[in-house]
Amino acid sequence: MSEHKELYDRVFDLIEKHDDWMHNTINLIASENVSSPAVRSAIVCDFRDRYAEGWPGERVYAGCKYIDEVELICIDLAKKLFRAEFADVRPVSGVVANLMMYTAFMKPGDRMMALSIAHGGHISHARGNLGGTAGAVRGHKVQNWVFDEQEFNIDVDASAKKIRGLFQDGKDVKFLLFGGSVFLFPHPVKEFRKIADEYGMHIGYDSAHVSGLIAAGRFQDPLREGADVMTASTHKTMPGPQHGVVLSKEEFADAIKRAAFPGLMSNHHLHNVAGLAVALAEMIEFGHDYTDQIIKNARALGQALHERGWNVIAEQKGFTASHQILVDISETPMKDGRTVEEELEKANIVINRNLLPWDKKRGRDYKTPGGIRLGTSEMTRLGMKESEMDAIAEFMTRVVMKGEDVRKVAEDVAEFRKDFQHVHYAFDTDTPAYAHLRFK
Ligand SMILES: Cc1ncc(COP(=O)(O)O)c(C=O)c1O
Structure with missing residues (x-):
């Protein structure tokens, strides 16, 4: 087989691997979402x-x-x-x-x-x-x-x-x-x-x-x-x-x-x-219920992390009025956002490290900031509610606060994700959430 054909096949392999991984992953990237099968x-x-x-x-x-x-x-x-x-x-x-x-x-x-x-x-x-x-x-x-x-x-x-x-x-x-x-x-x-x-x-x-x-x-x-x-x-x-x-x-x-x-x-x-x-x-039809739940979930995730000892920003204001929460992780055992991001990813939990307003004064920059940003849009779209936010906070706590083996947490996350495989708040909710069309 030619070298180029191998690379060509490799691209399809990697797409497949990524899709499989997404099925088993808790994605809390605040700037992402999963589009509906119709989209x-x-x-x-x-x-x-x-x-x-x-x-x-x-x-x-x-x-x-x-x-x-x-x-x-x-x-x-x-x-x-x-x-x-x-x-x-x-x-x-x-x-x-x-x-x-x-x-x-x-x-x-x-x-x-x-x-x-x-x-x-x-x-x-x-x-x-x-x-x-x-x-x-x-x-x-x-x-x-x-x-x-x-x-x-x-x-x-x-x-x-x-x-x-x-x-x-x-x-x-x-x-x-x-x-x-x-x-x-x-x-x-x-x-x-x-x-x-x-x-x-x-x-x-x-x-x-x-x-x-x-x-x-x-x-x-x-x-x-x-x-x-x-x-x-x-x-x-x-x-x-x-x-x-x-x-x-x-x-x-x-x-x-x-x-x-x-x-x-x-x-x-x-x-x-x-x-x-x-x-x-789809948003005109289903957007009210969807966004209502996104915000409830963000507040619930903030509360669940707060109760487990995480320093979630703006506790006095209910943590958030949007889909995001911001967490200062400088006092956790892992100390910087990059380490938290890398360790959680090994446990099938994808999040963003994030600069905090006071990081610069503390000699930090965007590479190793003191914060993480979490968003609930994608997991809400898969049908998760407040009780699932509590479960997610517990998975994160096992990795970051308790230092549990990330492979064990990854297995548990994949098991947890099995019940959330379809996009909700859409006209077609039957097609699996991360399935992609393949013509080749
Ligand atoms: C406030 C704001 N504006 C613009 C953008 C860029 O959007 P896009 O990635 O669609 O170019 C982002 C991306 O996250 C953003 O957070």
């Missing part, structure tokens, strides 16, 4: 090999009559689900959605406010010296929100004072960006609408993590609280394909459309537009 069958359609530059009905490519209709359905469903006047479903990811937002609302070099990475901001919001998309790609000058580490949220008064001070120093701010990757509690959007109007600033909200919760009315409602534009990934709490969306008031539609094409994309991954349309329909 997965949509994203393997022929659209994946086609082009459709531009807006439906005004394409630069021929052959789009069915693709156009699907994209228009997707736009309508997105507008309905997010109660938005305008939706552009072309961004191929959350970062590209953010780039569309920056392009539509700011000139290169304009100044903006965003959360720092240590306080939960995403790299696409960050400064140029960090290689962040806003700074390095668009040249934006990024000032950070003042953060209240007790409340685990933006400090409204101190941040407003900072913005006024910047204007007094001649450093005009053009854009206020809310949202982040560590996102426990709703951000103070409405508190900043007045000051935005006073100084002629626009407000953006990156809902990559919480878009599913927002869609179902379970977190906050940025477009009604004063945001001019909201971006999202469609595959975190919103259980769609890996894609993005930009939502806004109608008055910004033209600028956003131009940012998508000809600005940022030629091909916009049409198969994922089809998958997104299916996911949006």
Whole structure:
């Protein structure tokens, strides 16, 4: 057999191994989810090999009559689900959605406010010296929100004072960006609408993590609280394909459309537009129950870990109002997030290490941070409820606090997972959750 055929076969082997592993694993990565069988069958359609530059009905490519209709359905469903006047479903990811937002609302070099990475901001919001998309790609000058580490949220008064001070120093701010990757509690959007109007600033909200919760009315409602534009990934709490969306008031539609094409994309991954349309329909039908349970599960997981001696952040506020919890693991026997991440993975529990606001002062960085971030979207989708969160906390405690043999815990996790093999909150709940189509 040729070396290339061996590698070709190896790829299929590895895909198979990964799928098997996912069947046996507790996945608590807050930015991930498992899409429904219906979404997965949509994203393997022929659209994946086609082009459709531009807006439906005004394409630069021929052959789009069915693709156009699907994209228009997707736009309508997105507008309905997010109660938005305008939706552009072309961004191929959350970062590209953010780039569309920056392009539509700011000139290169304009100044903006965003959360720092240590306080939960995403790299696409960050400064140029960090290689962040806003700074390095668009040249934006990024000032950070003042953060209240007790409340685990933006400090409204101190941040407003900072913005006024910047204007007094001649450093005009053009854009206020809310949202982040560590996102426990709703951000103070409405508190900043007045000051935005006073100084002629626009407000953006990156809902990559919480878009599913927002869609179902379970977190906050940025477009009604004063945001001019909201971006999202469609595959975190919103259980769609890996894609993005930009939502806004109608008055910004033209600028956003131009940012998508000809600005940022030629091909916009049409198969994922089809998958997104299916996911949006599922969320309109099942999203309330699904997101309700996600949040209950996140709080239950926080409580169960807290009761077992873990230092879960924001205990005084019920740990979280979203799908995530953040845990300071610096006092556990394993001490740093990287070790915890590696040991739990050996036990079939997949989590993220995470920087904590005070890590830098303690000489830590993102490689060996003092925290971990856990999310409940995927396990909730498989039908888990509060009692399963208690079981998960116990598995984690056996590995991290009690130092039990990870192979034994991995076996127990696989056994536990046997009862959770189907996606819930979807039209088709019969096909196994991680099954994939194989033509070869
Ligand atoms: C707040 C935030 N924005 C944007 C993104 C990027 O999304 P994507 O991976 O879809 O580009 C993420 C990813 O986790 C995120 O947390």
